[in-house]
Amino acid sequence: MKISRRTFLKTAVGGVLAAGIPQLPLGYTSSQSKRLVREFRFSASPARVNLGAGPDFVAWTYNGQVPGPEIRVKEGEIIRVVLKNFLPEGTTIHWHGVPVPNAMDGVPGVTQKPVMPGETFVYEFEARPAGSYMYHSHVHYQLDQGLYGPLIIEPSHPQGNHDREYTLVLEDWVMKDGGGVADTTRRLPPMSMMGGMGRVRGGLEPGGSPLLEPVYDGYAVNGRVGPEIKPLEVKKGERVKLRIINPSSATIYDLRMAGHTLTITHADGRPIKPVKTDVLRIGMGERYDVEFVADNPGKWLLAAADTGLGEGMLRIPVHYQGVNRKEAIPPTFHQGARFATYGDFQALYPTGEAALEPVQRSYPQTLSGGMHSPYWTINGYVYPNSERLRVRKGDRVRISYWNQSMMPHPMHLHGHFFKVVNPSLPQRQWILKDTVIVNPMQRVEIEFLADNPGNWFHHCHNLYHMEAGMANVVTYES
Ligand SMILES: [Cu+2]
Incomplete structure (x- = not known):
């Protein structure tokens, strides 16, 4: 049964029901109309930020912060994001990984027109299935200017037996006004015809040809770089869950935790049979949920190596409560470490039919x-x-x-x-x-x-x- 927008607004429970929201999608069935609507208001705007260490600079932000606010809802709830654009150019939001209706997917020129400066657009979709996701702009280089954030859909009924949970957003930064589009040093692709120069400044050539990858000068976790990265506080005996999310524009991380073994439980939000690993590789756009048991009191580091050029480590301190120790112990990335690959992963639940399905x-x-x-x-x-x-x-x-x-x-x-x-x-x-x-x-x-x-x-x-x-x-x- 199709119902009108007015009926939908009247019957939706919870959330903030703002009047006069343009472009609210229609077509909700009555059962959907009873779902909890969780409304978020996002202003996309340039803002002066500081990542805890390094200079102040102007990033492009949601609500003045990097990363953008964490959206955390329960499976089955309705996510509504009212986006207002205060940027000097058009923008969109893409809900990376969530199988949303096409009109909500946020790709300029494919699913919608960019939301122009001064305009408002309302994204609305059902939060399903549970998992770790991200959201980000899909316009030009805005992702590398700061327009991204974590999106967590919790199971409608609690799952897992962890005692503590952290979301870790891994970010590569050019800490200059404009972020990734700033005038900065750039990398040449390997084996380029221009090889030998190694690095160039600015884009490849003027007049609209694509930019080369910047050489990043800050690797951040949840918007903090270097020694300012917030420690993970744990207590002995706890089972700790980490939702690791990589919205970086051009950095693949190899993560390893000193003193502990990581168990991978979810790949891109989908549950897998638990896999123990020494090193976790996470590419741009990927998410992994991992767990570890806090059974080795001390001060440790969960550290990442950049697989690209090996430069730019990020170090996340792991602190046991009540342990006094000055230096945190880093992991070693020695040869022979267990290295999980896609071939090691199996779905936790059967995916699709038992019989071999033909490819059309x-x-x-x-x-x-x-x-x-x-x-x-x-x-x-x-x-x-x-x-x-x-x-x-x-x-x-x-x-x-x-x-x-x-x-x-x-x-x-x-x-x-x-x-x-x-x-x-x-x-x-x-x-x-x-x-x-x-x-x-x-x-x-x-x-x-x-x-x-x-x-x-x-x-x-x-x-x-x-x-x-x-x-x-x-x-x-x-
Ligand atoms: Cu590529």
């Missing part, structure tokens, strides 16, 4: 770039002049990535979870993800069920690769 559409995607041009390509195309991946509702679609470049590409599909193909496991044990790292010269295959009609962006989550063309659109045919 198959799309090879060759990832290239970085050698002779500033562009990054899929099958040789630069977005928006790229091929469309056409699907029909109900299709099982396979995408076969082949990375022919020297850089890893965390590939992200909007609007769907996909299975990561693992030939050594039955299909129903393949894990569900929404972002998958395709390493240099490697092949990775994914499959998804086309169950969410619309036009869906599909791209590398290295922001500088995406803006340099490594993207296309999955389109539903009627």
